[in-house]
Amino acid sequence: MRVSAIAFTLLAGLAPTVHAGGQAVFPDLDEAVRTAFWPGVYGNGGSTLYCGKTFSDNEGGAIGTAHIYNVKQIKSALRCLTDSQCALITPQYIFMVSDLHNLYPTEARIETGRRNAVFGDLKSQNRKPNDLGCGTQATFHVIEPRDEAKGNVARAIFYMHREYRLPIGEQLDVLKQWNRMDPPDEEEKLRNARIAQLQGVRNVFIDNPQLADELTGD
Numbered sequence: 001m002r003v004s005a006i007a008f009t010l011l012a013g014l015a016p017t018v019h020a021g022g023q024a025v026f027p028d029l030d031e032a033v034r035t036a037f038w039p040g041v042y043g044n045g046g047s048t049l050y051c052g053k054t055f056s057d058n059e060g061g062a063i064g065t066a067h068i069y070n071v072k073q074i075k076s077a078l079r080c081l082t083d084s085q086c087a088l089i090t091p092q093y094i095f096m097v098s099d100l101h102n103l104y105p106t107e108a109r110i111e112t113g114r115r116n117a118v119f120g121d122l123k124s125q126n127r128k129p130n131d132l133g134c135g136t137q138a139t140f141h142v143i144e145p146r147d148e149a150k151g152n153v154a155r156a157i158f159y160m161h162r163e164y165r166l167p168i169g170e171q172l173d174v175l176k177q178w179n180r181m182d183p184p185d186e187e188e189k190l191r192n193a194r195i196a197q198l199q200g201v202r203n204v205f206i207d208n209p210q211l212a213d214e215l216t217g218d
Contacts, residue, residue: 021163051134151182
C-alpha cells in the first residue's frame with residue numbers, strides 16, 4: 001500500500017480531523033517493514049509470535065510479517081473498503097497500518113489459517129477448531145494462540161485502541177485475562193524500546209500492563 005505525499009496532503013485537507021495519537025513517521029507499510037521492522041526491530045534476530053521460533057534474520061523472507069489488529073478489521077472499524085477510500089475518510093489510516101507496534105514476525109501458514117478471525121477464547125465456540133500448530137487453534141471466527149503469545153497479542157490490541165480509537169469489542173475481558181497471565185518479558189520490553197526509537201511512540205501497556213485494567217472498550 002502506498003499513498004504519495006501529494007495525495008496524502010490533498011486527502012488530509014478533505015477529511016475530518018481524527019485522534020492525533022499513534023505514530024506519524026511511517027506512512028507506507030512496505031517501506032516500514034523493509035526499512036524499519038526487519039533491520040531496526042529484528043536486525044539481530046528474534047522469535048516468531050505464534051511458534052516462538054528463533055531466527056537470526058528474516059531468512060530471505062521465510063518469516064512473514066503480520067498485523068495483530070489486522071487491516072481488514074481496521075477498515076471495518078473505519079467503515080471503508082479500499083486503502084485510498086480509508087485514507088480519504090481518515091488520513092491517519094496510512095499510519096495505522098504501518099505502526100510497528102502492531103506488527104509481528106510470524107509463520108505464514110498460521111497467518112493464512114487465521115484468515116480474518118479475531119483473537120479470543122475458543123471455549124465459547126461451538127465448532128471444533130482447526131489446529132494450526134504451535135499451540136494455536138482457530139475457527140473461522142476466533143483464533144487462540146499459545147499462552148506465551150497471548151499477552152503480546154492483548155497489549156498490541158490495547159495499543160491500537162488507545163492510540164487510534166479502534167474498537168476492541170466483546171473480547172475485552174478475555175484480552176485483559178491474557179494480559180495478566182502473560183506479562184511482558186525482556187524480549188517484548190526490548191522490542192518496545194526499539195520501536196519507540198524508530199517511530200517515537202511507546203506501547204504504554206508494555207511499560208505498565210496494569211493500565212489495561214482501566215480499559216472499558218469505548
